[in-house]
Amino acid sequence: MMRDFFVLLRYSTLNMARSRSSRKFGKFSSSSPLLYALTMTLLPMVAFGIPLYFIFSSTINEEILLQVLPYGSVRIVDLLVSSMISTMTVLYLLSSTPMFVYNLFDSKDMEMLLTLPVRRLHILLLKVLESLSLSSIQLTMLILIFAFYGNVVMGGTLGLLCGFAVGIAFWILMLEISILLAAVLSRFMGRTIARRVAFVAYFVSVMIWVLIINTVKPSADTGMDVLEKLKDYTRLLTSVFWPHEWFLKILDGNAVFLAGLVPVFMMPIFINRIIGNADFLSRPSTKRRAKPSFEWRGSSFPLLKKDIMLWRREPQAMYMLAYPFIMAAIFIFQGQPLSGTIIFVAITGLYAAVTIGLLLRHEMLLWPLPRTYPVKMWELVIPKILIPTFGFGVGYALLAILYYVLKDRSAFTLVSIPLVLLIIFSCTLLGARIFLKNPRRSKELRRMLNPTEMLIIQAFVMSWAMGSVGLPTIFIKLGSVSELWKVLGVYVSPAGTVIWMIFYSINAIKRIGTALYRMENF
């Protein structure tokens, strides 16, 4: 039985190792794909885990950890570990469950695997293992925290090892829960939905994490308020309803909670039941099969409308739009508008380049169909330039105006708006140029641009941002420099950068034109 599984695993990892096509690992991967896959999973665990553990444990005073909090019998270490584990558990479940569903559906080999004489549980297990490397860092941290707890409450190496073992048991339970959820969800979700849910859940979990970090930080409340809040928080987190509490109690020497191990062994039976006849293949949901109504919304800009729709549905779009604004807002309203603007421009410049790449990729995936539309090639590209330029540019303008009205009425805030708009516009053209140099790109977003291309984009973005916005602000603030430097920094640098960007853009437009002409013969 298990032999089947290892055969499956071997060929699956062979496939993975090949498709990574990294020169460095080339030889290694072909000689032993299983080893390669294991290394790729374990390497980050070891590389992150060991230093992380030492940093973590060395910064914490064990004496303090064992002190009992003024409410109940909870020690500081219990609160600390519980809060970390519960956060991580939630993040893990949120991000891994849709990922599993997506991997089940997305795998092009599923149809083939289902024809093989192997058990469905094995196929599911294979798919889980394939997607495991994505969450290996979260996993490492989870296990390490258990090891840390074992070390603190039991003491010594034995405690460490027990903690490690219990951590693995807990992790297996989490994995089983997310597989179970995935198995259930896969009955309701189609592939497209699963993919979108997967990415949205991932970013929501990042947001939640940021929020938690910010709420736990004592704010301007009175000391008593903080204490009261902490009390509720502690009660909630150390409640025995949480599965992780059972496992922590085991380490604490409470044998009753060994019963917590039972579900770890029971779970596979449940999962096997649920997936007994699942087909893992995506099917259109029957609910949607209602007779479509043929209402028809006219549009004078169908290409723009379609691109906006596609962009909106790009799983990363929400994140790309939210992240730079959140970062910029945090910095700007903490009284560091320059850092805020520079960070914003650096991030959005890159995102603008990636966005246009993403949108162009949609057309390339259906090539040559877009060539049959009754429009010129340029008309296909223009909406793709407009979307990132205005999406990010208008956002920045709003942010800057808000800052100008609420806080600082310096003219530079307003002057920065057209500058930022020009930077983003140039970055969009840069992105288009780089993408069109080789329009046949990987379907996978992760591999759409190669590292060199990313680096080039970042270099351009940073020079443009520093030259036009960064240097002038710095020189305005600096009091004690000679007049000459001031003129250079405040006027010459932005003027020069603006001229550079304008020339770059004109040149880029020409080159994109020739690239499009060549693409006509694809």
Add this chain to the structure above:
Amino acid sequence: MIKARKLRKRFGDLEAVKGIDLTVKPGEIYGFLGPNGAGKTTTIRMLTGSLKPTEGEVEVLGMNMRTHEIEIKRAIGVVPDEPKLYENLRGREYLEFIMNIYRVPRRETLKRLQELCEAFSVDYLNAFIGEYSHGMKQKLVVVSVLMRRPRVIFLDEPTVGLDARSAKILKLLLRKYADEGGSIFMTTHVLEVAERMCDRIGIINKGILIAEGTLEELRKLSKEGHENLEDLFLELTGQGEFDEIINAL
């Protein structure tokens, strides 16, 4: 309605199409028949303006492709060989996009769309295209072309992904459109399809149009006087040595 003169296409060293002349008249279904890799897709892409010929002229509906590319594209319908569509759009949204980009007259198109959806049992327009099967996408493309009712339709291997019922309906519709004065150009590598659907057949092999005519004319043309088209096709495309191969197996 469709005219090509000395059409040539070179991909680097490979010359995929080597000087093809052809004419398709109104009311005619023209079948472009050839083995895999013969240059059918390359030809159809040049005829529809999605590929620039290395040499030669294309004329559709009396307009030259070089000077009136957009006008031609707006007037014709194209069903590509693979139904690749925007996976993140719903079927409904894709159709809306096509209606808007071709600026079709609203009421008739919607009416035709409704009929076509019923005929091809397209009842999944509210789902994302990413969830469609190959055949479902193929049907969506066919519907999106036919709802515009173009006077010239190009189809690249249209029957490949379709079920028997849909293929039959498509066949009947194309016949009807041709009888009403439209021109249809379709490629296929399947003999029966060409035999049953087409008024005139051109046989292409290795980028050269080696024979052309109605079924009758093609039979006459054949020197050995084959009764069925299959033998003729194999003879013309130089693949007649099957007996030897089969015997060797």
